[in-house]
Amino acid sequence: MNLDVLIGLIGIGVLLLLFATGIELGFAMMIVGAAGFACVTNPHAAMNILAKDLFDTAANYGFTVFPLFMLMGQIGFVAGMAGRLYDIAHKWLGHIPGGLAMATVVGATAFKAICGSSGATTATFTAIAVPQMDRFGYDKRLSTGIVATVGTLGVLIPPSVVLIIYGIITEQSIGKLFMAGLLPGLVIAIFFLVTIYGWCRIRPEAAPGSTPATWKERWSALPGAIWIAVIFLIVIGGILLGYFTPTEAGGVGAFAVLLLALFQKDLTFKKYVASMKETVRTSGMVMMLIAGSMVLGHFITATMIPQIAADWIVSLPLNRHLILILILFIYILGGSFVEDLAFIILATPIFFPAVVKLGFDPIWFGIALGVVLMIGIVIPPVAVCVFIVSNMTKVPIGTIYRGVMPFLIALVIAMILLFIFPQFALWLPSLFFK
Numbered sequence: 001m002n003l004d005v006l007i008g009l010i011g012i013g014v015l016l017l018l019f020a021t022g023i024e025l026g027f028a029m030m031i032v033g034a035a036g037f038a039c040v041t042n043p044h045a046a047m048n049i050l051a052k053d054l055f056d057t058a059a060n061y062g063f064t065v066f067p068l069f070m071l072m073g074q075i076g077f078v079a080g081m082a083g084r085l086y087d088i089a090h091k092w093l094g095h096i097p098g099g100l101a102m103a104t105v106v107g108a109t110a111f112k113a114i115c116g117s118s119g120a121t122t123a124t125f126t127a128i129a130v131p132q133m134d135r136f137g138y139d140k141r142l143s144t145g146i147v148a149t150v151g152t153l154g155v156l157i158p159p160s161v162v163l164i165i166y167g168i169i170t171e172q173s174i175g176k177l178f179m180a181g182l183l184p185g186l187v188i189a190i191f192f193l194v195t196i197y198g199w200c201r202i203r204p205e206a207a208p209g210s211t212p213a214t215w216k217e218r219w220s221a222l223p224g225a226i227w228i229a230v231i232f233l234i235v236i237g238g239i240l241l242g243y244f245t246p247t248e249a250g251g252v253g254a255f256a257v258l259l260l261a262l263f264q265k266d267l268t269f270k271k272y273v274a275s276m277k278e279t280v281r282t283s284g285m286v287m288m289l290i291a292g293s294m295v296l297g298h299f300i301t302a303t304m305i306p307q308i309a310a311d312w313i314v315s316l317p318l319n320r321h322l323i324l325i326l327i328l329f330i331y332i333l334g335g336s337f338v339e340d341l342a343f344i345i346l347a348t349p350i351f352f353p354a355v356v357k358l359g360f361d362p363i364w365f366g367i368a369l370g371v372v373l374m375i376g377i378v379i380p381p382v383a384v385c386v387f388i389v390s391n392m393t394k395v396p397i398g399t400i401y402r403g404v405m406p407f408l409i410a411l412v413i414a415m416i417l418l419f420i421f422p423q424f425a426l427w428l429p430s431l432f433f434k
Contacts, residue, residue, distance in 0.1 A: 004040050008303030011036035015296070015346070025342040026288030033295030040302045049298050057291040061247065062168070067283040068250025069159040072257050073115030074275035079261035081228065082111045082124040088221045090132070095212035098200035100136060101146045102193050104129040108150040109189045110225060112157040113232035114257055118377055122151030122385045126392045139206035140395055142199060145403020148389045150192065152374035152411075156185035158236055159250065161286065162341065162373055166366045168290070169348050173363075174246040175239045179428040180363050181370060182236075184414060187424075188374075191410035199406060224264075231256045240432045293345040300349060310354035320358045321419065324368075327351050328415075331372045332379075344369060364418070367425040371415045378404050 011032050018028040038046035057063065089103035108125050115121060126147045133143035155162045158178035167174040200207045235253040238244045244252060261267035300306060316323055334343045355365050377385050390397045417424055
């Protein structure tokens, strides 16, 4: 075995050990990347590449897309827009069996138009929806299972931080990725609604209906959702029509959500400061992940592991779809032990060249990775959304997992559809990006 390759494999092993210690993931990748690059080249070159990657990350104008879209979501979060969206969905759907769970899906899907954080959405709807479902006697498996799963929709529905990071790593159009994720994300939301309907048909006692709202109450609640839909159309439509870049769209969206929150008198100075603090904290974490991945990427590239892995994978005597399934399974397995977003940053530079060599569309692969990440967020042992729900509701994790399982089936069906019909993800990009 080539010495550089051996050093690279040892570096990946050390990195996984560092992940297990709980060290900040960005710093772990930076340490291993710099040390490994020093072994492959020399210490002076390693210090130069470390300084350059840190500076390039901090100075890159394109990376401001993260704090802008995160600020957009955080303002919407602290201003209670999720609660208003849930209330609208509740008035329209709450009276039918399973209606409160369906309202959770509809409200969370609408909230995803301004917030790309799975954790924030899960926490918000756990606080809002679970008490309501408890009040009407919903089965704990259904109520906790749906709020743990519905937060994952932000992985595909724009503005998605995951798709932005994937676009930066692979140098793909973020606008195309946003369009590619929109239809699958909405279809998965519909699958969740169908799953709830089927659950309630089999076990009607699991989700009794609530008191119907009057038609006047239903229609009077709609303007709150219309304004959020307008902001979503301005942000996404502006990108598609070329009026502004994704970074500029983030600024427009954050300003529009701020104006809406001020107009509706839902935003105090204290809430605004809280949204800024959380935006800075989360953005700093993401930027450190990117900087660390850049340093690690230079090390891994210097060892020739991506090229060797791509050549080896392509040469396997298997159907290319079976090879891709194997790659995606590695993502699910790795994401079960390492935080999913970090594993995507770690593994994508290694596997992406092989995927391209196998002839798969890079935009399509980004959406397939998104569905894989949605699965990884709610399966053990690192099931972030499940832990959030369990900590907030004190419901045993086992009960939540049993509630999650039917929705996992919906995600698997969506993945199968992506394989059978690639245009499921590629139709909108081909329509808007000639």
